[in-house]
Amino acid sequence: MILTLGPLSISPPLFLAPLAGYTNLPFRLLLRERGGLGLCTTDLVNARSLLEQHPKALELIRTAPDDHPLAVQLYGAKPEELRDAAVWLEQQGYNAVDINMGCPVRKVCRTGSGSALLDNIAAAQRLVSVVVNAVRIPVTCKVRLGTPELARALDDAGAAGITVHGRTRQQGFAGNVNLAGIRALAQAVRRIPVIGNGDITTPQDAKRMLDETGCAGIAIGRGAFYNPWIFQQTARYLATGETLPEPDFEQRVAFMARHLDRMIELYGEFHACRQFRKVALAYIKPFGPVTEFRRRVVQLESRSEFSEILDAYRQWREPRLKSSSAAANPR
Numbered sequence: 001m002i003l004t005l006g007p008l009s010i011s012p013p014l015f016l017a018p019l020a021g022y023t024n025l026p027f028r029l030l031l032r033e034r035g036g037l038g039l040c041t042t043d044l045v046n047a048r049s050l051l052e053q054h055p056k057a058l059e060l061i062r063t064a065p066d067d068h069p070l071a072v073q074l075y076g077a078k079p080e081e082l083r084d085a086a087v088w089l090e091q092q093g094y095n096a097v098d099i100n101m102g103c104p105v106r107k108v109c110r111t112g113s114g115s116a117l118l119d120n121i122a123a124a125q126r127l128v129s130v131v132v133n134a135v136r137i138p139v140t141c142k143v144r145l146g147t148p149e150l151a152r153a154l155d156d157a158g159a160a161g162i163t164v165h166g167r168t169r170q171q172g173f174a175g176n177v178n179l180a181g182i183r184a185l186a187q188a189v190r191r192i193p194v195i196g197n198g199d200i201t202t203p204q205d206a207k208r209m210l211d212e213t214g215c216a217g218i219a220i221g222r223g224a225f226y227n228p229w230i231f232q233q234t235a236r237y238l239a240t241g242e243t244l245p246e247p248d249f250e251q252r253v254a255f256m257a258r259h260l261d262r263m264i265e266l267y268g269e270f271h272a273c274r275q276f277r278k279v280a281l282a283y284i285k286p287f288g289p290v291t292e293f294r295r296r297v298v299q300l301e302s303r304s305e306f307s308e309i310l311d312a313y314r315q316w317r318e319p320r321l322k323s324s325s326a327a328a329n330p331r
């Protein structure tokens with residue numbers, strides 16, 4: 001299966017959805033190693049901060065030779081700022097630009113960007129056409145549910161693809177993803193691929209998203225932490241119908257530990273351990289009982305402490321596994 005975003009061919013059509021603060025360069029590299037991942041997108045980054053070369057903005061777009069294809073996700077309300085940021089990103093060799101139109105955070109919406117654009121079709125369309133006319137790399141958009149008119153307008157403006165998170169802005173992250181709503185949006189768009197997103201945690205979920213919505217691809221965010229093998233498994237499942245074995249607890253823990261190790265290499269032990277406190281919590285859903293791990297990891301200070309936490313957690317977890325029905329993968 002191949003999905004085309006303008007000049008870019010993505011195969012398989014499986015995307016990593018950005019989770020700001022989580023889907024960082026080390027995570028992306030580790031996921032790409034497993035295979036099955038078509039395209040990654042950076043955290044959302046303010047277009048003006050990028051143009052002003054703020055160190056924090058540059059950190060958000062940090063990449064490496066193995067980290068491609070990569071889209072940088074921009075937010076902003078001023079077309080000229082987004083245009084100039086996109087031109088600069090193209091010069092730097094990034095493969096695509098994604099414009100955020102889904103973020104409900106007040107700091108972002110207040111300026112007329114993020115999900116504020118969902119209500120302002122004319123502004124969103126102008127923004128996209130100004131950026132599209134300035135670069136050759138594909139310009140995609142990330143939107144929320146219930147916006148078929150907007151989607152059509154973005155298609156007309158020259159967007160190369162649209163990712164839709166299947167919840168409305170009002171829903172935030174509550175309630176279920178609405179596949180019928182995603183389908184309505186996909187049908188409204190005439191020319192370009194639509195990528196369905198939301199609550200995909202198994203290869204079967206991915207197939208259901210594709211089958212029931214008619215989307216050309218899917219994007220997975222939180223599910224990539226619940227199961228870092230999900231892209232590999234989904235690619236295989238879509239191609240052959242084969243279900244690969246689930247990773248066991250120790251494989252998941254080893255992946256998580258490598259994530260921390262790579263973060264330490266990149267950011268130094270002090271900063272990496274602090275950032276990893278919340279990142280570690282993104283992994284724990286399939287671990288079964290986690291109280292003890294959670295209690296200690298949120299105060300993580302060093303790599304050696306992480307090993308101690310894991311050893312203590314294994315001992316704490318073992319007897320509790322037997323009595324816990326919450327363990328999705330109790331090996």
Ligand SMILES: Cc1cc2nc3c(=O)[nH]c(=O)nc-3n(C[C@H](O)[C@H](O)[C@H](O)COP(=O)(O)O)c2cc1C
Nearest residue numbers: 017018019020043044142165198199200220221222
């Ligand atoms: C902590 C967190 C951070 C997120 N950051 C971004 C972001 O920077 N840009 C964006 O477009 N979406 C962001 N999202 C939304 C996700 O990309 C995705 O649309 C949503 O989580 C639903 O997909 P999932 O169920 O596969 O996680 C974020 C979501 C979470 C939970």
